[in-house]
Amino acid sequence: MKNLVIIGAGGFGREMFAAAGEAVGFGSDFSVAGFLDDNPAALDRFDSYPPVLGGIAGYEIKDDDVFITAIGSVGVRKKCVEAIESRGGRFVSVVHRTATVGPNVEIGEGSFIAPNATLTADVKIGRHSCVFHNSSVGHDSVLGDFTHVYAQCAIGGSVVMEECSVVYPGAVVTPRRRIGAGAVVGALSSVFTDVAPGVTVYGNPASILE
Numbered sequence: 001m002k003n004l005v006i007i008g009a010g011g012f013g014r015e016m017f018a019a020a021g022e023a024v025g026f027g028s029d030f031s032v033a034g035f036l037d038d039n040p041a042a043l044d045r046f047d048s049y050p051p052v053l054g055g056i057a058g059y060e061i062k063d064d065d066v067f068i069t070a071i072g073s074v075g076v077r078k079k080c081v082e083a084i085e086s087r088g089g090r091f092v093s094v095v096h097r098t099a100t101v102g103p104n105v106e107i108g109e110g111s112f113i114a115p116n117a118t119l120t121a122d123v124k125i126g127r128h129s130c131v132f133h134n135s136s137v138g139h140d141s142v143l144g145d146f147t148h149v150y151a152q153c154a155i156g157g158s159v160v161m162e163e164c165s166v167v168y169p170g171a172v173v174t175p176r177r178r179i180g181a182g183a184v185v186g187a188l189s190s191v192f193t194d195v196a197p198g199v200t201v202y203g204n205p206a207s208i209l210e
Contacts, residue, residue, distance in 0.1 A: 003033035003062070004092070007080050008070040009042035009052050016070035016094065017049060019114060023094045030066060030092065056083055066092045068110060069128060074146045074164045081110065081128055091128065108145065126163070138175065150187075162197065171206075 006016050013035055020032050034050040035043070036059050043049050053059060067089050071077040081091065091110035095101065100118040107113060108127035118136040119125065126145035131137060135149050138157035148166045149155060155167070156175035165179045168187040179185065180197030190204040200209045 002030040002066045003064050004030045005033050005036055005065050005067050006070050007036045007056060007067055009035035009037035012072055013070040016068060019096050020094050023096050056080055061087055061089050066090050068092060068094050074148060074166060077128060078146050
């Protein structure tokens with residue numbers, strides 16, 4: 001059995017711990033060993049969590065370790081992944097047992113599929129990406145590496161989210177739209193047209209936030 005190490009002991013890390021304990025493979029393929037965080041006191045105010053094992057840079061990777069990141073910033077998330085992978089660390093995906101994963105769905109390593117998320121059919125999720133609680137991703141959609149779909153979002157069919165793009169809670173992306181690399185869709189927004197790389201859009205209909 002592998003020892004799962006969660007990178008990040010903040011709020012997302014604590015959510016990841018809860019989800020990992022109810023994920024596919026918990027107790028047979030992996031157990032949770034603890035957290036990595038540069039703040040050794042990150043969990044001092046909280047009970048019933050495994051320990052902070054150390055900081056990211058100084059942690060000595062063991063043969064049975066596997067990793068998952070729990071960091072909200074996609075840029076910081078990417079740097080942490082690179083720091084672990086450069087030292088031979090391996091990442092696994094965490095898929096909650098209540099998630100609906102349809103036929104021909106591909107989920108890249110290091111990705112997180114949260115409770116009650118839905119990936120309908122022929123969806124491709126890249127590496128180190130997240131689909132959060134109660135969000136749905138429609139058929140034939142492709143989410144690139146390091147993308148985040150936050151809670152209660154609806155991603156229509158045949159949507160493409162390029163690397164490091166983010167859709168915040170409650171947003172709707174209509175079918176066949178493309179969200180460019182590094183773009184951000186604000187909370188509760190409705191996207192009816194393609195979003196250019198690197199821009200932030202907000203509203204209904206979503207427009208560029210000045």
